[in-house]
Every structure is written in structure tokens, then in C-alpha cells.
Amino acid sequence: MLVYLIKRVNLLVTTLFLLSLMSFSLGHLFPGDSVINFTGQQSLTYEEYAQLRQDLALDESYFMQYVVYLERVFAGDFGLSFSSQSEVLRDFMRVFPASAELSFYALLVTCLIGIPLGLWAGIKRNTLVDKVIFSISAIANSIPIFWLGLLFILLFSLNLAWLPISGRLNLLYDIPYETGILLVDIALSDFDNKWPIYHDALRHLILPTLTLATLPTTLLIGMMRSNVISVMNSQYIKAARTKGLSLYQIIRRHVLRNALLPIIPQFGLLFNTLMTSTMITEIIFSWPGIGHWLLEAIYQRDYPVIQASLLLVSSFMIFINVLSDVCHTMVNPLVRKEING
Amino acid sequence: MLLDVRNLTVTLKTDNTEVNAIDKMSLSMRDGTIHGLVGESGSGKSLFARALTATLSEKWQVKADRMFWRGQDLLKLSAEQRDQIIHQDIAMIFQEPGHCLDPTATIGEQLSEVVPESECKGSFWQRRSLRTEYIHQLLKRVGIKRYQQCFKSYPHELSEGLCQKVMIAMAISRNPKLLVADEPTDAMESTTKIQILRLLHKLNERKDMSVLLITHDLDAVTQFADDITILYSGQSVESASTKDLIRRPFHPYTEVLFNTVPRLGDNLTPKSRLQALPGSTPPLQHLPIGCRLGPRCLRAQKECVVTPKSTKYKGHVFSCHYPINIE
Amino acid sequence: MASPDIYNEATHPGPYMLAWNKFKSDHVSWISFCIVLFFVAMALFAPLITPYHPLAQHPQDVLLPPSWSSAGDVRFILGTDDLGRDVFSRLVYGCQITFGLSLLTALAAMLVGTALGALAGMSKGIRASVFNHLLDTILSIPSLLLAIVIVAILGPGLPNTIWAIFLVLIPLFVHRTRQAIQTELKKEYVTAARLDGANNWQILFRSIFPNIVESIILQYTLAVSAAMLDIAALGFLGLGAQQGSPEWGAMLVASIDLIYRASWLTTLPGITMFLCLLSVNAVGHGLRNALKQRSE
Numbered sequence: 001m002l003v004y005l006i007k008r009v010n011l012l013v014t015t016l017f018l019l020s021l022m023s024f025s026l027g028h029l030f031p032g033d034s035v036i037n038f039t040g041q042q043s044l045t046y047e048e049y050a051q052l053r054q055d056l057a058l059d060e061s062y063f064m065q066y067v068v069y070l071e072r073v074f075a076g077d078f079g080l081s082f083s084s085q086s087e088v089l090r091d092f093m094r095v096f097p098a099s100a101e102l103s104f105y106a107l108l109v110t111c112l113i114g115i116p117l118g119l120w121a122g123i124k125r126n127t128l129v130d131k132v133i134f135s136i137s138a139i140a141n142s143i144p145i146f147w148l149g150l151l152f153i154l155l156f157s158l159n160l161a162w163l164p165i166s167g168r169l170n171l172l173y174d175i176p177y178e179t180g181i182l183l184v185d186i187a188l189s190d191f192d193n194k195w196p197i198y199h200d201a202l203r204h205l206i207l208p209t210l211t212l213a214t215l216p217t218t219l220l221i222g223m224m225r226s227n228v229i230s231v232m233n234s235q236y237i238k239a240a241r242t243k244g245l246s247l248y249q250i251i252r253r254h255v256l257r258n259a260l261l262p263i264i265p266q267f268g269l270l271f272n273t274l275m276t277s278t279m280i281t282e283i284i285f286s287w288p289g290i291g292h293w294l295l296e297a298i299y300q301r302d303y304p305v306i307q308a309s310l311l312l313v314s315s316f317m318i319f320i321n322v323l324s325d326v327c328h329t330m331v332n333p334l335v336r337k338e339i340n341g
Numbered sequence: 342m343l344l345d346v347r348n349l350t351v352t353l354k355t356d357n358t359e360v361n362a363i364d365k366m367s368l369s370m371r372d373g374t375i376h377g378l379v380g381e382s383g384s385g386k387s388l389f390a391r392a393l394t395a396t397l398s399e400k401w402q403v404k405a406d407r408m409f410w411r412g413q414d415l416l417k418l419s420a421e422q423r424d425q426i427i428h429q430d431i432a433m434i435f436q437e438p439g440h441c442l443d444p445t446a447t448i449g450e451q452l453s454e455v456v457p458e459s460e461c462k463g464s465f466w467q468r469r470s471l472r473t474e475y476i477h478q479l480l481k482r483v484g485i486k487r488y489q490q491c492f493k494s495y496p497h498e499l500s501e502g503l504c505q506k507v508m509i510a511m512a513i514s515r516n517p518k519l520l521v522a523d524e525p526t527d528a529m530e531s532t533t534k535i536q537i538l539r540l541l542h543k544l545n546e547r548k549d550m551s552v553l554l555i556t557h558d559l560d561a562v563t564q565f566a567d568d569i570t571i572l573y574s575g576q577s578v579e580s581a582s583t584k585d586l587i588r589r590p591f592h593p594y595t596e597v598l599f600n601t602v603p604r605l606g607d608n609l610t611p612k613s614r615l616q617a618l619p620g621s622t623p624p625l626q627h628l629p630i631g632c633r634l635g636p637r638c639l640r641a642q643k644e645c646v647v648t649p650k651s652t653k654y655k656g657h658v659f660s661c662h663y664p665i666n667i668e
Numbered sequence: 669m670a671s672p673d674i675y676n677e678a679t680h681p682g683p684y685m686l687a688w689n690k691f692k693s694d695h696v697s698w699i700s701f702c703i704v705l706f707f708v709a710m711a712l713f714a715p716l717i718t719p720y721h722p723l724a725q726h727p728q729d730v731l732l733p734p735s736w737s738s739a740g741d742v743r744f745i746l747g748t749d750d751l752g753r754d755v756f757s758r759l760v761y762g763c764q765i766t767f768g769l770s771l772l773t774a775l776a777a778m779l780v781g782t783a784l785g786a787l788a789g790m791s792k793g794i795r796a797s798v799f800n801h802l803l804d805t806i807l808s809i810p811s812l813l814l815a816i817v818i819v820a821i822l823g824p825g826l827p828n829t830i831w832a833i834f835l836v837l838i839p840l841f842v843h844r845t846r847q848a849i850q851t852e853l854k855k856e857y858v859t860a861a862r863l864d865g866a867n868n869w870q871i872l873f874r875s876i877f878p879n880i881v882e883s884i885i886l887q888y889t890l891a892v893s894a895a896m897l898d899i900a901a902l903g904f905l906g907l908g909a910q911q912g913s914p915e916w917g918a919m920l921v922a923s924i925d926l927i928y929r930a931s932w933l934t935t936l937p938g939i940t941m942f943l944c945l946l947s948v949n950a951v952g953h954g955l956r957n958a959l960k961q962r963s964e
Contacts, residue, residue: 014805018801019805026817026821142946146900147934147938147942235435239442242394244455254446272811276813279816283904283905294813294816298816313813318805321808333495333497334444334445
């Protein structure tokens, strides 16, 4: 077990190392002067420029430059953003909660819809229920997310006028920024009557969450369905039936656990999809999150921001991947066997 | 009579064809005996077990003149009643026991599912310990010495033999009348095999539990079974008590089958050919009509294209037009 | 002498034929395969099919709705956009860009990725472990983010987008091939071949490749749909095909401003793209089913 953990940590460290190497090389690869790309400071006098060049060790070997870069990264210094001239890390921390909040709700919706539907379809294999669920998820899987977002807007906001088009909250409500997580911030604010604000915030949440959740949900349904089918066909379920357990007991005691366990390591993949979709969803619904921020940065050639967000987002993804893998090993006795045996 | 099956036919229905995988098979079993069901692989032994326990999928159709379980015709009962009787009285163990246990649950958890409610009466905080105690008893009874360790293990941590013992423990937890053992010792080491078979024998003697031992292992069957039914390609060939069958088989197939096993003291000349029938068992798509042994039988004649009726003679039941060892 | 097994008159089709027959017997996959072929034909013969050039403007006929609406015009079957360009012609040419280029990009990525994957799969020790880590790193980055970064380095535009997507797709093929090879290497028939004295190359080409071809083809269908999504997404984000180009994603983003007045500009490219993706995915699914049933 210890060996396994060391292996995983080793993987994490090497991957992060490679990632930092990639991010570092971006500073040189981006067009323009690397001093400016690394620090983001644009209006520099000649002396300041020379000083910075020395601080970054740009005249020395690439190895020294990389060491200096790593030091800065660990100190949390990703330079300044070209456009806002504020620290990149601070900007990142400011927009991150909005994305995290949206992704979290989408993930919640995904699990709440995906797992039961996948289970249902898998148990009722080759019946009408299964075919309907499977076809719908296959169709939803093929809808490009940006078109889905537009369709939702067209239908629910423009034609039916049920839900707002974009943003997180009506401009009437001025919620002070505390944690960045809107629903928490509302609770922390000192408005007297919070219900209409919650109502408004939730109305704003529905469309982006649904748009974002569609693709991961279809993926989860597919995974769950095939897992359930393979478990239902296994010998031990047949044996359990001859023991006289009812279908409900078999599902609750054996099928659910055996079908859910292999999904844990797939969470990395699910998260990957979610992350990509988040970027596009945020653009469509003007959601002030990471995707929005990154796209702005690309339009304006804001290299420090691009560099930093690549490093931060990817590190986050890798962390999630390794974490889900380790979790899976912790809970699944079968994998433990492979490692120990 | 514990079990009396007459002319059981199991049909496999595919899109456009129907095949009788089991064709008019008969089997009767006395109370408290070990009954061996012997046949080559693909002869429909496992199918019979699954038809008996009603665990076949919808593709299969089961018909029989009668299928009496302790005087009650199982086929005439409703599905619920039938399931109830089967779950109460019949338990089953399989080959490859390692695959028959949920790989993600401990042995203790899986055993506690089958502990009958009647065994753990008491207030709910006592139930847990009662249950554990009962399971420990079960494990001891099937001869697992380190039962406490076994209780906490996952299936993959146990050997095949231990897994089979756990399966047996699960099967006997409800005190069934009949234990159907579907090739329980397939692909096991010979020492483990004997352990398992002895265990079944012991349970049969002490608990008065009948065992239907399905196997292709002739040694095991002749050693442990009281009666034997031989199956060829879905048709019952001959059935009698083990002694009679070995001493004086009436059906040519029976004789050949017992002769395929070389025995010590048979005075075989070195490098002589072992006895075997020519050809191989027919595949399901190309079953011959009449007596299915026909094309391979050395004594076959014109009449053999008609399915022979089962005849009773001197305690044997056999189906052949030209039996041997009869004057 | 007559064949000993008189019972087996039926011929046994080869493994590829078997998979193909299975695939054809499934109606959904077969229909979607035809639709995919139809899209391929559209991409190939775009100039012959379309009545107008995709960029030709008709200032008199601006924002005409599709011809079945009362205000529509038969000359423009699917209506026109805000500059009077024929939507039908643009969709067909868009098929050339979004779908046609995805097919080619995925093909190129497949060739490169499979070769690299074969190298990675057959290597052992330090080399393999370095490769694994590198691969894990790249695979952990969301593909769109990676494409965006590559585009940011190279600068926006359709050619750069294609390069970016090509680079992003390669690791997927490498991963798939490597994994497939590693699984096959553990099987006994490979050991048997090795005991017969086959060297690594012989094992790879004679034993393993015929057994993993299907899984690579399967990955290809996945890659095509991923490439289409990424090309369109980058076009939608304004990083890929330029504004005004008939690329489907770019057409969608241009329609946002007109969503009140001309909803067909949003729905039509979307439906086309959806149909295309759906059929590609369905073909992939049918293929997977056919292969799975064969292996059973």
C-alpha cells in the first residue's frame, strides 16, 4: 500500500514538474519579450527592465531561469495581468469560486440524474425504458454544448421568457464579494429579505447548470449502464438469485456497489469534460468565471494570465485525477488485491 | 421419492429454430441419498440443474410430463409458489466458486444475508452478535478452522476450496432438503476435491440432506454416489444404483463410459489404445434424430432412428433398443 | 477424402466480415453510416451542389427566412444571413471545413499517434516510464484548454486551429494504442509467438496489430467527433475560423447578435452539426457493439 502511495505521489510530482516546465517554456514561446511575458509589467524604465532581467536570471542558462521561475511560482507570484495590471493569482482567486460553484452544481445534477437513470437502464436492459434512456442520452451526447446553450436561451429566455439570459444575479441586488460563492455570499450579506435574492440567483443558475451538466450526465449514464449490465451478468449475481434474495436486495447489496466502484477512477475524465464545458458555458451565459477570464486574456494577448491559468487549471485537474485514483484504491478491495498481490 | 422427473424437455428458442437441448430426460431420486448425474460436457447436466431451480432465462422453454418435488408438481404451481418452495428446500452450489461470491463484500457480510430470521430472534442489539455467532457456527460446520479470519476476508483472499466451503455454508444455512452441486470440484486440486466431496458426504449422512452431484468425474461419482443417472447429449441413457451400474451395465454407452477410465489391475498391455467411442458429441445445431448416440454406437441398427422408450429391468432404467448384458 | 465434419456445411466468415455483417444488421448504425457518407459527399462535391459561393453577398435579399416560411424565397432554400449570403451554400461549405477537416486531422493524428503508441507500447523500463508520465501530463490537461494555449502561441486562425487540434488528438491515439498493445502483450498467444522465436517487430505486426486495428478505428470515430467539436468550439470562441467564414461554429457565434430577428441562423447550423455528430457517434457505437459481440 505504501509503495502504491509513493508511486502515485511520484506520478503527481513528475507530472507537475513537466507541467511547470511546459508553462515555463511558454514564457519564451509567446511572442514578445520574455521579461514582459514573465512579469506582466509593461511600462518599465530601462533600469527597472535591466533589474528584472537580472532577477529572472534571463541572461543565464535555461536551468537557472527555470529555478527562478519555480521559486516565483511557489511564492505565488505569477506576475501581473497585462490588461488589469493586478496580480494574476489574485485575479484567479477572484474568478475561481464562480466557476467552482457552477461546476459543483453541475456535478451534483450529473450524479443525481446520471446514477439512477444509468442503474435503471442497466437493470431493465433491452426493454423500452432502457432504449428510451439510452437513445436520449446518445442524442444529448451529440449536441454541441454551445448550441445547446443558445437553444436554451432561445427557448426559455426569449420565446417563453421564463429565465434570465445571462449573468449571476439581477443588477438590482448588490451583494458584496466575500467568498465568491454566490449562495454563501447572499447568506453573509446584510439584506433583510433574502428570499427574493435567492430566488433570483437560482433562476440565473438553472440554464448554465443544465447546459453544463448535459454532457457529463450522458457520459455517466453510459458508464453506469454498462457497469450495471456487466455486474448483472456476473456469476455472483446469478448465485445470489439462487440464494433467494429479491431483486431489490440484490441491487442494494451487490449491484450498486460493484457498479459504482469502477466509476470513481473515471471521475477524472468526467471532471475533464466538465472543465472544458465550463469555459464555453461561461462565455455563453456571461458567467464571470475562469473560462470567461481566460478567453478575455486570449483576446487581449494577456500572456501572464494564459501561462498561469494553464498551470493552475491543469495542476488542479491532475490533482483530481490522482485523488480519484487513490480513493478508488482505498475503497475497492479488488484493486488492493492487484497491488498487494 | 424426493424428486421424480418424467420426460423433461428443455427447448432453446432462437429466432427461427427450436432445439431440444434436453430431450425427454427422466430422473428420480430417493430421499436422503447422493445422486450422481454424469455426462460429457455439453450433455445438459447444468441445464437440468437450472431447469430444476427455475433459473433459466426466457430463451429456454421447460416442459415435462411431471416434475414432482415431494409429491407436488413444480410445473403446475404459480411462479411465486414455486420460487418459494425452491428457495426453501433446494440450495445450489456452482463450479468456480470464486466467481460466485461478490468480490467487493467480505465473507461475513455475504453470509449474513442468508441467515434466516428465525435464527436471530431477540432485541435488535443482540441480533448482530447472534448473527455473527450463527455464521461462525456455519463456517465451523463446513470445516473451516480459521473461521474468524475467514469471516473478515474478501473472496479473492481465499483459495478456491475455501470459497466452495463458504458457498456450501451459504447453501446449508437454510437447512435445505436438497443440495444441487453443479460440478463443485471442477478445476480443483485433487486433495481439495476430496475434501469438498467428503464434506458433502458428511452433510448427507448427518443432516439427512440429499445431494444431486452433477459432474463428469467418474471416480468421484462411483465413490460417493448411491445412485447414478447417465446423460448423453440431453437424453437420459441409464440410471441405477452405483453398484449395479458398474457391475452390469445394460446400455452400451454406460459400458464404454466406465471403460474409458483406465483402472489399476486391468492388465492393460503397455501402449495399447485406451477405449473410446469414435467421433465426438454432436453440437446442438446438428443433433441426430432418434437415439442421439446412434451415429457413434457400435451396436446401432436401423431401428435406432426412433427414440427408444425407457425400460425398467432389474432395478435399471435404460433407453436402448439393443441393450447389452441381457440374455 | 471427404471432410470429416459432415455437419458443418455453413461457411465461417472472417473476423472482419463478421464484424461488418453485425454492423450492417443494426439498422441505426447502418442509417447513420449512410448519413456520414452523405456528409462526406457534401464535403467533397460542395462546389457542385451549392447554388452560390459561400461568401457571395446579395444586398437585396438580406435576412430572408427559409423558403418554407411565407416571407421566404425559393432561390434561397434555407434563407440568407445579415449580409445576404445563402445559408444553404454556407452550410455545405461549412461541412467541408468542420467535418472534412476533422476527418483529415483525425486521420493524420491517427497515423502519428498509432506509430508513437506502438513504440511506447513495445518499449520497457525507463523509456516507457518517462513516456507514461509525459502522456499522463498531456492527457490531464483538458483538450480544449490545450488547443487554446497552442492557438494562443501560434495566433488565431483556421490553419493554426487545425495544427492545435492535430497535436491535441495525438496523445489520445498514443494512449489507446499503448494500452491495447500492453493488454495484448499479456495474452498467451503473444507468449506462444515469442516462444516460437518471433522478434518484437514480428510480434507487433503479425500478432498484435491485427487484433488492435478495430480499437484504433473505434478511437478514430471518437477523434473525428472530438475534432469537430473542438474546431467548432474554437470557431465559436473566435479563436479558430475567422468571422464570416462558413465554419459552423463561427456561423453560430455570428448568429447570437441576430438571435431575436433571425432564429434560423442559430438553429440551422446547430441542427446540421448535431446531425453530423450524432451519426458519427452512432457509427462509433455500432462499431463498438459489433466488435464486442464478435469478441464474445
